[in-house]
Amino acid sequence: MDSYEITANAKTNLFLRVCGILPNGYHSLYSVMQEIDLADSLTVNIYPEREEGFEIRCIGRDDIDPDKNLCKKARDRFFSSLRKKASADPSLYNAALRKNGFPYIEMILTKRIPSESGMGGGSSDAAAVLMVLQEHFGNPFTDEELNQLAVNVGADVPFFLFGGTCLCERVGEDIKVLRSLAGIPLLIVKPSMGVSTPECFHAIDSKPLPEFDHARYSAYIDSLNGSDKGPLARFLEGGDLLTNDLEAPSFEMLPGISDIRDALLETGAAYSRMTGSGSAVFAMYEDEKVRDAAYEKISCDSAFSDCDVFVCATI
Numbered sequence: 143m144d145s146y147e148i149t150a151n152a153k154t155n156l157f158l159r160v161c162g163i164l165p166n167g168y169h170s171l172y173s174v175m176q177e178i179d180l181a182d183s184l185t186v187n188i189y190p191e192r193e194e195g196f197e198i199r200c201i202g203r204d205d206i207d208p209d210k211n212l213c214k215k216a217r218d219r220f221f222s223s224l225r226k227k228a229s230a231d232p233s234l235y236n237a238a239l240r241k242n243g244f245p246y247i248e249m250i251l252t253k254r255i256p257s258e259s260g261m262g263g264g265s266s267d268a269a270a271v272l273m274v275l276q277e278h279f280g281n282p283f284t285d286e287e288l289n290q291l292a293v294n295v296g297a298d299v300p301f302f303l304f305g306g307t308c309l310c311e312r313v314g315e316d317i318k319v320l321r322s323l324a325g326i327p328l329l330i331v332k333p334s335m336g337v338s339t340p341e342c343f344h345a346i347d348s349k350p351l352p353e354f355d356h357a358r359y360s361a362y363i364d365s366l367n368g369s370d371k372g373p374l375a376r377f378l379e380g381g382d383l384l385t386n387d388l389e390a391p392s393f394e395m396l397p398g399i400s401d402i403r404d405a406l407l408e409t410g411a412a413y414s415r416m417t418g419s420g421s422a423v424f425a426m427y428e429d430e431k432v433r434d435a436a437y438e439k440i441s442c443d444s445a446f447s448d449c450d451v452f453v454c455a456t457i
Contacts, residue, residue: 143189146274150182150266151457152255153301154328154417154424156377160346160387161354168297168313169343172359174366175262175298176323177305180330180454182267184213185250186274192246202253212268213249216295220275223291224282234282256450258336260418262298269302289315298418306457309363320366323373323456327433329411330452331402331440332422337392342419345391352387359383373456374412374426384413392420399423402446409436 158173196217198208208214221244228234249271255263272292276283283291292299293315300315301308309318362380369376378384393400399416402423406414410432411425427433437453440446 143187144278146186148184148270148274150184150270151177151305152180152261152263152266153177155386157384158386158388159354160351162351164312170312171314173310175301175310176307176456178328178454179457180255180452182255182263183252184267184270187248188278189246194243195246198249198251200251200253212264212296213251213271216268216271217247219291219295220272224279227282256332259332259422260416260420261422265296265298266302268295269299323377326374326456327427327430328424328454328456329406329433329436330422330424330454331406331446332450333398333402334448335396335421337396337420339419342388342391346387378413386415388419389416392416396421405440409439
């Protein structure tokens with residue numbers, strides 16, 4: 143048996159713009175995604191001597207259908223793509239594969255990232271599976287091929303192959319690694335109810351999209367990479383560009399999200415936004431002392447007693 147241990151970190155969308163609809167029907171997005179230190183953990187056990195098969199155990203969540211888990215989808219897409227590639231290049235198969243097909247895989251997933259939060263927990267788990275299989279099978283795919291495989295698993299999955307701070311465009315497959323924004327103290331509040339991503343996008347389609355000034359955003363991204371200021375100050379130079387087009391429909395579907403954001407700003411946060419399509423809201427702070435005081439305030443507020451509150455940081 144070969145065993146792999148890997149951490150699958152969450153993300154926040156520091157800002158998110160919806161720029162239109164692509165010919166394939168997906169929305170074209172423009173977003174800076176940021177990896178944070180809240181994470182799931184994954185153990186992948188591979189049994190070359192056993193017949194092909196798969197099982198996944200999920201610790202911390204008992205309502206995830208194993209057949210719909212993105213980890214399984216990642217495994218299936220990886221093997222499907224490897225079969226196609228190996229048919230043209232038999233050297234990709236070792237003796238065990240030729241004899242028994244692909245190996246039996248067991249996954250043990252410990253969930254800490256909340257679902258329906260906009261924090262990419264399932265996508266991060268799937269990316270971790272792809273990275274483990276890529277390593278185990280001797281890196282059969284180029285970076286470009288693995289990136290395309292990832293976007294076929296889920297829109298946020300390619301980002302997690304890179305991590306850190308990235309500009310993600312189109313469905314999420316066009317990625318530019320940016321200068322790190324690591325080290326910013328965060329507080330994240332996740333209400334008990336989530337937001338349906340398809341319903342959120344359907345709602346935004348019913349109204350004209352806000353104007354998107356690509357030239358201004360390009361100049362901001364250049365500044366984000368080139369400024370000699372600290373991470374938080376560099377980020378905040380974006381000013382009115384730092385918005386999330388999915389907030390308005392999500393606020394309508396779940397008004398409590400807006401209340402959370404207002405409360406976080408009142409704790410002294412330098413910046414606060416909903417991440418992705420929600421329902422989690424994150425706040426950035428100048429230092430850990432202010433963040434920790436905000437945590438105490440929010441945690442003791444009965445208005446947010448049904449919320450999960452996470453103390454974390456950008457990485």
